[in-house]
Amino acid sequence: MGERKKVAILTGGGDCPGLNAVISSVVKTAILKYKYEVIGYKFGYKGLYLNDYVKLDLNSVSGILHKGGTILYSSNKDNLFNYSAEENGVMIKKDVSNVAVHNLQKEGVDVLVVVGGDGTLTSARDFYRKGINVIGIPKTIDNDLALTDYTFGFQTSVNVVAEALGRLHTTGESHHRVMVLEVMGRNAGWIALYGGLAASADVILIPEIPYDITKVVEKVKERDRNNKSFTIIVVAEGAKPIDGQIVVSKIIEDSEDPIRLGGIGQKLAMDLERLIPHHEIRSTNLGHIQRGGDTSPYDRILSIRYGTQAVELIKEEKYGNMVCLRGNEIGYVSLEDVIGKIKNVNVNGSVMNAARSVGISFGD
Ligand code: F6P
Numbered sequence: 001m002g003e004r005k006k007v008a009i010l011t012g013g014g015d016c017p018g019l020n021a022v023i024s025s026v027v028k029t030a031i032l033k034y035k036y037e038v039i040g041y042k043f044g045y046k047g048l049y050l051n052d053y054v055k056l057d058l059n060s061v062s063g064i065l066h067k068g069g070t071i072l073y074s075s076n077k078d079n080l081f082n083y084s085a086e087e088n089g090v091m092i093k094k095d096v097s098n099v100a101v102h103n104l105q106k107e108g109v110d111v112l113v114v115v116g117g118d119g120t121l122t123s124a125r126d127f128y129r130k131g132i133n134v135i136g137i138p139k140t141i142d143n144d145l146a147l148t149d150y151t152f153g154f155q156t157s158v159n160v161v162a163e164a165l166g167r168l169h170t171t172g173e174s175h176h177r178v179m180v181l182e183v184m185g186r187n188a189g190w191i192a193l194y195g196g197l198a199a200s201a202d203v204i205l206i207p208e209i210p211y212d213i214t215k216v217v218e219k220v221k222e223r224d225r226n227n228k229s230f231t232i233i234v235v236a237e238g239a240k241p242i243d244g245q246i247v248v249s250k251i252i253e254d255s256e257d258p259i260r261l262g263g264i265g266q267k268l269a270m271d272l273e274r275l276i277p278h279h280e281i282r283s284t285n286l287g288h289i290q291r292g293g294d295t296s297p298y299d300r301i302l303s304i305r306y307g308t309q310a311v312e313l314i315k316e317e318k319y320g321n322m323v324c325l326r327g328n329e330i331g332y333v334s335l336e337d338v339i340g341k342i343k344n345v346n347v348n349g350s351v352m353n354a355a356r357s358v359g360i361s362f363g364d
Contacts, residue, residue, distance in 0.1 A: 005030075006037045007314060008053065008104065009113040011070040012044030012078075012120030016139045016153035017295035018303035019070035022115050024061040025307025031058060034315060039107065040071075044116070045123060046078040049096055051103040065300055068156075068293050076119065077255050081126055084254045097123075101130060111314050115139050117151070118339070119256045121322060125335040128320040135310045136322035136335050141291055144188035146341035147333045148324035152306060154190060155298040157183075157290040161195025161234070164286055169199070169232055172282075176229035178220055178272060180283040182265025184290050185236045187246075189345045191290065192236035193355065202231045203361045205268070207238035207246075208345045211363025213268075217275050219361040235268055237261040262287075305330045 007030050011019045023040065030036040038056040041047030054060070054072075064071055077084070083096045104112065111133040114124035117140035128134040138145045143154035161183050172179035185191040189206025196204035203219050205211045220231045238261050240246045249262030262285065269283035295303070302325065309323040309330045321332040345352065356362070 004035060004037070005110040005314060006039070006108050007111050007113060007311075008039050008041060008048075008107070008109045009056070009072070009115065010041040010044050010048060011072050011074045011139070012114065012116035012123075013074060013076045013139065014117070014141075015069050015074050015291060016141050017068045017156035017291070017293070018152035018299040019072075019074070019115060019139065020061075020064040020067050021295055021300045021303035022137055022139070022152065022307045023056070023071060024065050025304040026113055026310055027056045027061045028058065029308045029311040030314070034311065036311075036314070039109070043073045044075045044078055044120065045080050045100065046075050047072075048100045048103060048112075049078065049080055049083070051107070053107070065304075066294050068291070068295055076257070077252070079119070079123055079256045081123060082256070097127065097130060100127070101132060104132060111135060111319070113137065113310050113314075117142070118145060118342070121145075121335060122339050125320075125339050128335060133317075133319040134335070135313050135319065136338070137306050137310055138322055138324065138338075141191065142185045142188055143190040144186060144342050144344070145338065146343045147338050148322070149327065150302065150325050152299045152303045153291075153295075154194075155302075156293075156296040157191050158194040158198060159296050160290050160293070161191060161286065162198040164284070164289075165195065165199035165201060165232060165234065168284065172230040172232060175280065177280045177282055178231045178233065178269075178276075180233045180235060180265045180269045180272075180281065182235050182237055182262070182283065182285040184286070185238060186261060187238040187342060187344070189236045189239070192234045192239070193345055193351060196234035197351065197355050197360065200232070201234045201360060203233040203363060204355065205233070205235040205239040205363050206345055207236055207240070208347050209362050209364050210240055210242040212242050213271055213275065213363070215361060215363045216268075216272065220272075220276060220279065233268070235265050237264060239264055241271075
């Protein structure tokens, strides 16, 4: 059985389907297999700073496997190494990570399991450098974390995008319209590519390939000639025209990653209206619908595999690592190797080639 340990878990960054499945599998494995004690910090690193936590037992994770969101809540604002605080009526940034270290020591926590994307795991790496035993679990619908084939949450959002495209298809076909769907993904095109390919989109625009709008127009006209008087276009929020910029919807000043993308779908629709005025264009932004709701069976299983692997790494005291998926094998990689890299779509990869082979245009 080995040494009894006290494990803490937190979920940071934007929420994502599968967080509850990860929490559930960490808690169950820790308690049932190794008789560890588990607590959960609330609202990500903010709870760690405020020492705001709940004890997690089998009862607290009962019935949450399929549910989206996180029972521990989350925040994408609280970097404890660069924390926004008010001092003498002025907002300043300061390093409060020692408070977190003190709280972990005070509670007798042996290991901190951090479930998050790039920003959250960067802090996890920094806490490991400060001597805290850390294990990372890769979360994001964007699928843009390095050194893992898939992050949990991604496949669920692909399902949502594919379903939305199916719905746009029937209405677009009825009215002979060009239907534009903007999807999330930050600076990576994974959601657009997989969602669009799964739903037979005609055009997919991704950040990795700046698009030429005349190529998009060509595709619409080609479909007209083939008596297909409607066109389905998926555009990733981080896509941009060859001669233009990404479209920013807002700046969140106190967020570590302050730029929020959004609006390229609307811009594309307006540009197309000018170039092909005899077509009706409609644009939809799927937004946070891609992050909410139940977790897909694929992501539930991936989350369970990640959560159980995290506890095995705790048992083996292999700290400073992130669990990962390579092919169909669960493994782990050093957090040091993961941080600061973005995993973009390989534009010459087999999924892209398959999409091109079936006639999908990437606006190039
Ligand atoms: O990283 C996940 C994600 O949903 C991105 O796809 C999107 O750009 C961003 O988060 C939205 O952030 P927020 O929930 O803060 O608006």
